[in-house]
Each structure stands twice: as structure tokens, then as C-alpha cells.
Amino acid sequence: MSFIRSIRLCLLVCLASGYGFTGIACATPYVPADDSTIVETLRDRPLDRADLEFRQMRATLRRDPKALPIALRVAQRAIEIARRDSDPRYLGYAQAALVPFRSGPAVPVSVRLLEAILLQSNHRFDESLQLLHQILVDDPGNAQAWLVQASIFQVQARFPDAKESCEHLAPLGAAAYQVACEAELDSLTGHAPTALENLDTLISSVAPSGSEIPSWLVIVRAEMAERMGDFALAEHDYQAAVKSHADAYAKAAYADFLLDRGRPGEVIALLQLDTRADPLLLRLALAYQAARRPEVNDAIANLSARFAAARLRGDTVHLREESRFTLHLLNQPADALRLGKQDWGTQKEPADARGLLEAARAAGDRDAIAMVKSALPEIQDQRLTALLQ
Amino acid sequence: MSRAFRLRWPSLLALGALLGVLQPAHAHKPSDSYLTLDVQGRTVNVRWDIALRDLDTELALDTDDDGSLSWREVRSRELDIRSLAFANLALKSAGSNCEPQDAPGPGGLKLEQHSDGTYAVLAEQVTCPSTIRRLDVEYHLFAASDPTHRGIVRLTTGASEQTAVVGPENPIRSFDIGSGSWRDTLHDFVKEGIWHIWLGFDHILFLLALLLPSVLPPARSTLPGAPRSFRSTLLDVVQIVTAFTVAHSITLTLAVLGLVSLPSRLVESAIALTVILAAANNVWPIMKDRRWMAAFGFGLIHGFGFASALRDLGLPPGALAISLFGFNLGVEIGQLALVSVFFPIAYLLRSTILYRRWIVQLGSLTIIILAGIWLTERVFDFKVLPV
Numbered sequence: 001m002s003f004i005r006s007i008r009l010c011l012l013v014c015l016a017s018g019y020g021f022t023g024i025a026c027a028t029p030y031v032p033a034d035d036s037t038i039v040e041t042l043r044d045r046p047l048d049r050a051d052l053e054f055r056q057m058r059a060t061l062r063r064d065p066k067a068l069p070i071a072l073r074v075a076q077r078a079i080e081i082a083r084r085d086s087d088p089r090y091l092g093y094a095q096a097a098l099v100p101f102r103s104g105p106a107v108p109v110s111v112r113l114l115e116a117i118l119l120q121s122n123h124r125f126d127e128s129l130q131l132l133h134q135i136l137v138d139d140p141g142n143a144q145a146w147l148v149q150a151s152i153f154q155v156q157a158r159f160p161d162a163k164e165s166c167e168h169l170a171p172l173g174a175a176a177y178q179v180a181c182e183a184e185l186d187s188l189t190g191h192a193p194t195a196l197e198n199l200d201t202l203i204s205s206v207a208p209s210g211s212e213i214p215s216w217l218v219i220v221r222a223e224m225a226e227r228m229g230d231f232a233l234a235e236h237d238y239q240a241a242v243k244s245h246a247d248a249y250a251k252a253a254y255a256d257f258l259l260d261r262g263r264p265g266e267v268i269a270l271l272q273l274d275t276r277a278d279p280l281l282l283r284l285a286l287a288y289q290a291a292r293r294p295e296v297n298d299a300i301a302n303l304s305a306r307f308a309a310a311r312l313r314g315d316t317v318h319l320r321e322e323s324r325f326t327l328h329l330l331n332q333p334a335d336a337l338r339l340g341k342q343d344w345g346t347q348k349e350p351a352d353a354r355g356l357l358e359a360a361r362a363a364g365d366r367d368a369i370a371m372v373k374s375a376l377p378e379i380q381d382q383r384l385t386a387l388l389q
Numbered sequence: 390m391s392r393a394f395r396l397r398w399p400s401l402l403a404l405g406a407l408l409g410v411l412q413p414a415h416a417h418k419p420s421d422s423y424l425t426l427d428v429q430g431r432t433v434n435v436r437w438d439i440a441l442r443d444l445d446t447e448l449a450l451d452t453d454d455d456g457s458l459s460w461r462e463v464r465s466r467e468l469d470i471r472s473l474a475f476a477n478l479a480l481k482s483a484g485s486n487c488e489p490q491d492a493p494g495p496g497g498l499k500l501e502q503h504s505d506g507t508y509a510v511l512a513e514q515v516t517c518p519s520t521i522r523r524l525d526v527e528y529h530l531f532a533a534s535d536p537t538h539r540g541i542v543r544l545t546t547g548a549s550e551q552t553a554v555v556g557p558e559n560p561i562r563s564f565d566i567g568s569g570s571w572r573d574t575l576h577d578f579v580k581e582g583i584w585h586i587w588l589g590f591d592h593i594l595f596l597l598a599l600l601l602p603s604v605l606p607p608a609r610s611t612l613p614g615a616p617r618s619f620r621s622t623l624l625d626v627v628q629i630v631t632a633f634t635v636a637h638s639i640t641l642t643l644a645v646l647g648l649v650s651l652p653s654r655l656v657e658s659a660i661a662l663t664v665i666l667a668a669a670n671n672v673w674p675i676m677k678d679r680r681w682m683a684a685f686g687f688g689l690i691h692g693f694g695f696a697s698a699l700r701d702l703g704l705p706p707g708a709l710a711i712s713l714f715g716f717n718l719g720v721e722i723g724q725l726a727l728v729s730v731f732f733p734i735a736y737l738l739r740s741t742i743l744y745r746r747w748i749v750q751l752g753s754l755t756i757i758i759l760a761g762i763w764l765t766e767r768v769f770d771f772k773v774l775p776v
Binding site: 029030031032035041043046047088092096099276278305309310312314 | 418419420421441442443445446451454456457458459460461463464498499500501503504505506507510533534535536537538539541552554
């Protein structure tokens with residue numbers, strides 16, 4: 001959306017809602033009438049011990065920015081918080097903690113690895129891969145680096161490279177990770193049933209019956225099951241994931257599953273309070289639309305504002321969401337296709353494929369469909385089968 | 390949401406192990422501030438929206454640590470907020486800082502809702518030394534504590550608008566304002582022209598040296614010994630001033646347009662020489678009634694001197710003609726002002742010994758010495774005199 005169009009949208013939204021929604025202020029600033037008026041909520045939950053510890057560490061680091069062990073812990077913790085709260089500012093704090101160590105002849109591997117992870121979070125995959133390559137040359141026994149590298153290759157649909165990275169894990173003592181890593185790759189390259197079996201075996205050994213399956217594993221299986229059409233298993237696993245670790249990723253994946261099953265009411269119940277997280281707001285908006293609820297208009301306006309704000313900044317991490325938004329909520333297939341293609345340039349996961357295929361069908365672009373087919377030739381995903389015809 | 394960011398491979402690995410692939414931590418928004426700059430002539434109206442959340446992280450606004458900010462907690466720190474903000478923003482035009490007009494008093498802080506929360510709204514008005522043709526914005530807010538923070542800058546001037554994003558990787562951004570109104574440009578350059586001639590002692594002394602004898606009886610006087618008539622004097626002055634003006638206008642134009650180019654050391658030295666010669670002519674007269682020819686010939690050289698000064702001011706590409714015309718006009722106005730001060734005094738004193746001997750003779754000798762020093766300085770490229 002051009003800057004001018006976004007201004008107009010902003011004005012429209014202002015008129016409709018009485019106050020500025022967008023990143024570009026369009027309403028007049030105000031002064032609260034009362035000193036005791038709460039003007040901003042800084043956190044949704046009270047501070048726990050981990051938060052207080054983090055604060056303390058940051059304060060220590062401020063006094064002595066060159067204390068490497070503390071800087072590493074601050075950066076790690078910040079990344080965890082970013083993930084837990086879906087809050088990218090913490091990625092900035094993580095980056096800030098690492099800045100004093102980035103120059104000089106020998107940047108420690110630990111710092112470089114965290115930087116590679118930060119690059120990955122910002123979708124700067126090629127730069128992250130370059131850094132990982134260097135790290136692995138200096139430290140070939142770094143299992144974490146192999147893992148991150150495998151992840152990125154998978155996102156880029158470079159499956160043989162991903163598999164090769166996975167194979168380094170067991171010799172380094174991370175056998176469970178290798179199994180899960182390979183299983184996921186297998187499920188995307190035409191060996192889905194075997195993959196699911198292998199994953200089941202892994203899960204039984206890691207979490208014998210009755211005990212809780214680690215949420216990272218259960219989500220992998222949930223997605224795999226969904227792709228294969230085993231909806232009962234998928235639902236069971238999604239619910240487990242959301243219950244044990246209600247992070248934004250699990251919720252979004254479950255919401256997508258529910259939307260596909262035609263159960264928007266449950267999505268609304270699941271995500272009602274999660275309007276701060278853009279991907280969750282998107283699912284909520286789609287649910288409102290499916291359920292024909294009037295709240296959809298506000299949600300659309302809100303999302304438009306957020307995408308406009310991200311575009312102003314030059315961020316391109318939301319392309320997948322924006323393409324989906326533009327197609328299903330704004331009903332603009334041509335723009336959605338453009339965004340989908342842009343997204344496809346960076347990521348080629350099944351969800352990206354789906355977004356691009358849906359936009360391509362709506363806009364009548366058969367070349368895009370062929371493009372997806374050639375990148376994911378052996379994909380077995382019931383959501384994509386009809387779209388790929 | 391990209392799988393690349395989902396929780397995976399948590400700390401089952403070695404201690405200090407990092408996380409695996411991450412969550413899509415972009416669900417909230419990364420940190421931005423919104424800087425609106427409205428440029429009008431020499432003034433910039435600044436409006437800066439900064440997230441309360443970011444201000445709290447930096448300044449610890451939440452004094453009771455209850456996880457929310459009350460209006461009291463925010464407004465009581467207004468001065469700290471302003472200091473933090475404006476210590477990290479510099480606005481410059483033509484190499485000089487633009488400064489706020491008055492010290493902002495308290496009570497100006499407001500709030501605004503944006504897509505990711507409440508922002509503090511700071512307003513300030515800054516003035517630049519002259520009409521802004523190019524504004525340089527230097528931005529360092531939160532650079533050390535959050536390298537992902539960005540300033541979203543929106544600059545408006547009249548009907549046009551430009552946007553840019555600034556941050557630690559590109560903290561300085563320049564905006565071309567265009568020439569502004571031609572009236573402003575003209576006004577500025579006229580001022581510069583006047584200023585330049587008033588500060589250009591070598592030009593002034595040259596002119597004065599030529600004009601000193603204007604009030605004295607001409608060489609071929611019909612009535613030798615008789616004081617010169619007003620009309621005759623005026624004619625002489627007008628001839629000389631006009632010749633000088635025409636000459637320097639020609640070479641100023643040629644030099645500014647790049648059609649003729651002379652090294653500045655040569656030009657400056659030559660100017661000093663012309664002053665010597667003009668003054669010497671008063672003591673050892675060679676040209677008495679044709680001084681306008683000297684005014685013309687030497688005026689050509691002076692024009693090159695004006696040109697380098699004009700170029701140093703920075704010529705707006707779209708308004709070259711106006712700038713040139715304005716500067717020239719300014720020089721003439723300044724010149725005229727000087728002459729109109731000199732002329733009545735000289736005319737009234739024209740018959741006195743004070744004038745003929747002291748002012749003209751001794752004055753010219755002094756000018757020769759002064760210009761001699763200038764010549765030496767300029768030829769050998771060092772400075773002795775403060776002017």
C-alpha cells in the first residue's frame with residue numbers, strides 16, 4: 001500500500017473509530033484528564049522470578065558491557081522472552097547485549113551463534129547461513145549450529161542440505177534431535193507415513209505413556225498428522241501443545257487447523273485476548289469473517305495499520321501473513337499474489353506454498369503453481385493437493 | 390507464522406545451550422518512533438512520537454513497578470523524556486545546527502495511540518540560520534540499547550512529503566527541500582550579497598580608492614582651483630560605480646556558470662594588486678579622468694572574487710538565476726549604501742586640506758601599505774592581518 005493510500009486508510013479508520021490506529025498519527029494528541037489514568041500497560045502478567053533475574057542481569061551488563069558470560073545470558077534470556085511473549089523488542093535487546101563483542105579479530109563462537117539465530121528471526125536466512133558456515137568451520141562439534149542450519153535449509157526447501165546437517169547431530173550426542181529432524185524432512189519429501197512412525201517411536205521413548213510429551217515434539221507430530229489427514233491425532237497433539245506451552249506458534253497452528261475444519265467459534269475462544277500478536281490477530285480476524293461477526297471490520301483495520309507500520313519500517317517478515325490477509329480479508333488477489341511471490345522468495349514451507357497457491361488460483365496465474373510444484377515435488381499435504389491440480 | 394521461529398530444540402543440549410529455532414517474535418512490533426518534520430522557510434516544526442514502553446525501558450518511568458504507567462508517572466518525567474529525545478536528534482542545514490527557539494517549558498507533553506500502544510508526543514520548533522534547502526537529520530535514539538529501533542521520518546514542506554527510515558545502520562539522512570519559494574531564495578541571496586561587500590574590505594577599499602578623487606577638480610577643469618560642481622562629481626561617481634558594477638557582474642556570472650575558471654589564489658592576489666594600483670593612482674596620478682576604465686578593467690577581477698564567495702554559499706540547483714541575480718543585487722545595494730555614506734562627507738570636505746592631503750594622500754598611502762600586506766599574504770599563502 002502506498003504511503004498516501006495508507007494515510008487515506010488511516011483517515012478512514014480515524015473517522016470510523018474516533019482515534020488514530022495507525023503508525024502515522026492522524027488523530028490529535030491528547031492529555032489525560034486525570035493523573036491516575038493508566039496510559040500504558042507494560043506487561044500482561046506480573047513479574048516472575050525469571051523476569052526479575054533478567055532485569056538484574058541487564059543492569060549488571062549496563063555497568064559492565066564487556067562481561068561476556070553475562071552478555072550471553074542476557075542475550076539468550078532476551079531471545080527466550082521474545083519467543084514467549086511474541087515480542088520483537090527483546091530481540092533488539094539481545095542484539096544490543098552482543099554489540100560490544102562483534103568487532104575485533106576473534107568473535108567468540110557463542111556470540112556468533114546467537115547472532116546467527118537473531119539473523120534467522122529476522123528472515124535474513126542467507127546471512128545467517130554464512131555465519132553458521134563460518135561457525136561450523138571453526139567448531140564442527142557445535143550441535144546447536146547444525147540444528148539451526150538444518151532448520152534454515154528446511155525453510156528454504158533445500159532438503160538434501162537439511163538432511164546432511166541433521167546427520168551431524170547423533171554423533172554429537174543429540175540423537176533424538178536427529179530423528180525428529182529427519183522425520184520432518186521425510187514427511188515433506190514423500191515419505192510421510194514412515195516419518196510419522198519414526199516420530200511416534202521417538203515420542204514413546206522420550207515420553208513413556210502418561211507423561212507429558214515435550215511441546216516441541218508434539219507440535220512437530222501435530223503438523224505432520226495434519227498434513228497426512230489424521231485429524232484426530234492432529235487435534236489431540238495441538239491441544240496438548242497449546243495446553244502445555246501456550247505460545248503463539250502453537251496457538252496459530254491450532255487456529256489454522258480449526259479454521260480448516262470449519263470451527264471458527266473455537267478459534268475466537270482461543271485467541272480472543274491475543275490481539276497484540278499480529279499472526280494471532282490474523283487468525284482471529286479470519287474466524288470473525290467465517291463466523292460473520294461484526295468485529296471483523298475492526299480487526300481488518302487494525303491489521304492494515306500494523307502491516308502499514310511494518311512496511312514503513314522496511315520489515316519484510318510478515319509477508320506470509322500479509323498475503324493471506326490481502327487475499328482472504330481484503331479480497332485483492334493481484335496484490336496477494338505479489339506478496340505471496342515475494343514471500344516465496346525467502347521461505348518455501350507448506351504454509352507459504354499454500355498462501356501462494358491460493359493467491360495464484362484466485363489471480364489466475366498458472367506459472368506460480370508450476371513454480372511451487374517444482375520446489376516441492378514430493379510434498380504430501382492434504383491442504384495442498386487440490387490447489388496443486 | 391513461520392516454522393522457522395517456533396519453539397524447538399530447547400535446552401536439552403549442553404549448558405549455555407542456545408535455543409533452537411525461534412518463535413516468530415514479530416507478533417508484537419519492533420520498536421519505532423515517528424518523527425514528523427514540517428519545514429517552513431527557516432523553521433522546522435518537529436513532532437516526535439516515542440513509545441512509552443521504550444521510554445520506560447530506558448528511563449524506568451514505572452516507579453511503583455506495577456506493570457502499568459499512570460499519567461502522573463509519565464508527565465512527572467517530561468524533562469527527562471525531552472532531554473533523552475533531543476540529545477539524540479540533530480537537525481542541520483547548510484552545515485550549521487538548527488536550534489530550538491525558546492527553552493521548552495513543562496506541560497507540553499501529550500499522548501497518542503498507535504497500533505502497538507501509547508506514545509509520548511513531543512513538539513518543538515527549531516530555527517535554522519537561513520532558508521532550508523537541504524535538511525540533514527541525525528538520529529541516535531535507543532541506538533545502544535536496541536539496535537532494531539527505527540525512526541520513521543516524515544518530512545513535509547508545503548504540499549510535498551518525503552519519508553525515510555533512520556536507525557543505527559543509517560543514522561544520517563538528508564532531505565532536499567527544493568528551493569523553497571523564489572522569494573525566500575532571492576531574499577537570502579540579496580542579504581548575502583550585501584553582507585559580502587560590507588565584509589569585503591578589499592573590494593571596499595578598491596572602490597573608495599577610486600572614488601576619493603571624485604570630489605576633487607578634474608584634470609581638465611574649466612576653472613582650475615575651483616571646487617568641483619555637484620553635477621560633475623556625481624557624474625564621476627556614477628561612472629566609476631557603474632563601470633565597476635557592470636564589470637564584476639559579468640565575471641561573476643561567467644565564473645558561477647562555470648564558463649571561466651581561475652584559481653582563487655591568483656584572483657585574490659590580483660584583487661590586492663588592483664587595490665594598490667587604484668590607491669597609487671591617487672598619489673602618483675596616471676589616470677585622472679578615465680578612472681572608470683580602471684574601475685571596469687579591475688572590476689572584472691573582483692567579479693571572480695565574488696564568485697568564489699557565492700559558490701561557498703551553496704547554490705540551489707533549481708534556482709541558479711535567482712540566486713545569482715539576488716547576490717549581485719545585494720552587492721550593488723551594499724555598494725550603494727557605502728557610497729551614499731562616503732559621498733556626502735567627501736563632497737562637503739572636498740575643498741579642505743584635511744581631505745586633499747590627509748584623507749586622499751595619506752589615506753591612499755595607508756591603503757597601499759595595507760593592500761601590500763594582503764598581496765604578500767595571498768601570494769605566499771599565509772596570514773598576518775586579522776582581515
